[in-house]
Amino acid sequence: MGMEVELPDDFRCPISLEVMTDPVILPSGHTFDRASIQRWLNSGNLTCPVTNLPLSPSPSLIPNHALRSLISSFLAQRPTAIDAAADNRDALLLAPLSFPSDAPTLAAVLRLAQRGGPNSRRLVADSGAASVLFRHAAAPDPPDLQDLSLRTLLHLTLDGDDARLGLVAEGALDPVVAALRGGPAAALAATLLTSLAVVDVNKATIGAHPAAIPLLAALLRYGDGRERREAATALYELCKFAENRRRTVRAGALLPLVRLTREGSERAVRVLGLLAKCREGKEEMRKLIGFINVLSEVLRAGSPRGIEHALLVLNYLCSDSREMAFTAIKEGILDLCSVLAGDMNPNIGKNAMELVLRLEKEQFGGYS
Known part of the structure; x- marks a missing residue:
């Protein structure tokens, strides 16, 4: 009875890594927890998170009753004494954590946040470990400690909106923004900002930070492929808040977003769709030579979601x-x-x- 009972990997959702409570099957054949895959789809993603293959606009979610029954039976038989022993072991791991830490210790904390489930993540969040993680996240040297800290913080955000709000309230924003300034952790910092920005209040808080959106715009201009993709994803989430659209335009993100669009980035087109909703965004787009041509190429060869947002931009501009x-x-x-x-x-x-009607009005008589 002294050995811990390991949960089968198939019991965990591939998105949240938590044990599934309501497993459902996508048309791709893979199973996810309903809440996690619904958030994925509601965010505009039309691919399977596991295979990356395209899905229909409203894919069916088929309950996986057999797996749900297996999980329930397994958990009912799992010894509670083993869980208590694991909690005590985790608490002993976190007790001596202090700054500066070392790679083995932070790696152990990361494993706890990754595999321990909600209780272990809350234990990490409530232990005071966050302050140590923040300080290492802000320091690019040594890079391995920065990476481990950012990854741990990212996993702590998986516990939902309260966890995301709590991390920002405790001071996560300054160190995460500092990590955007360059180096191997910049893309990871942008991913963490995306997760924090899922909460509407955090969208406003992050956007109001004087360096957050300008540094994301800088990543779009000068970053490598992954950094640019993650920066565009973060801006897409942030620009769902109207004031952040103006901030993004003023930060000079428009031109690098157009370049990404020309390279086939669907996410960049979606950000442009949000920026076109504000006056400053439309004005800057109209100044860009060849911008309409870029959008026409999306209409000819883009993904369905990219085409949809390119049409939105064109409707706003015209x-x-x-x-x-x-x-x-x-x-x-x-x-x-x-x-x-x-x-x-x-x-x-x-x-x-809608665009046909607008353009025909111009072609056959113009605007009144």
Whole structure:
């Protein structure tokens, strides 16, 4: 009875890494906890998190009753004494944690946050370990300690909105933003910002930080492939809050987002769709030479989600600008939209038809 009973990996959701309470099967054949996969889909993702293969716009979630029954039976038989012993062991691990720490200790804390489940993550959060993690997260030297600390903090955010709010309230923002300044941890810091920004209050707090959005914009301009992708993802989450759109435009993120769009980044197009909703965003887009051409290429060869957001941007740009509408017609967008108006995706069809009507109004008489 002194040995710990290991939970089978198949019992854990591939997204949250927690034991599933309501397992459901995607059309891809993989099983996820309903709450986790629903958040994934609600965030606009249309791929399977495991295979990265495309999904339909509203994929069915089939309850996995057999797995749910197996998990319930297993947990009912799991000895509670072993759980208590594990909690005591975890507390002993965290008790001597202090700054500066070392790689083996922080690696052990990371494993606890990764595999210990919600109780272990709360134990890490409540133990005072966060202050040690913050200090190492802000310090690029040594890089392995910074990486371990950021990864641990990222796993602590998996416990939901209260955990995300708590980390920001305890002072996570300054060290995470500091880690954006460059080096091997920059992409990881951007990922952590994305997770923290899921909470609406945190969107406003992060956006108001004087360096957060400017440093994400700098990553878009000068970062490597992964850093640019993670920066675009963070900005997409942040720009769901209206004031952050203006901040993003002022930080100079527009041009590198257009470059990413030209390279085929769906996430960059989605950020542009949010930026086009604000006056500053539209004004800057209209100044960019060749921008309409970039959007036309998305309509020709982009993903369904990319096409949908490119159409949104075009509708915003052409809604009150004859010059933009005329340029769009010259780029062949009217013909493209005439085809897309019949698309099976209702969002694409609706946005394309709206654009057709706008451009035809310009072509056959102009704006009143």
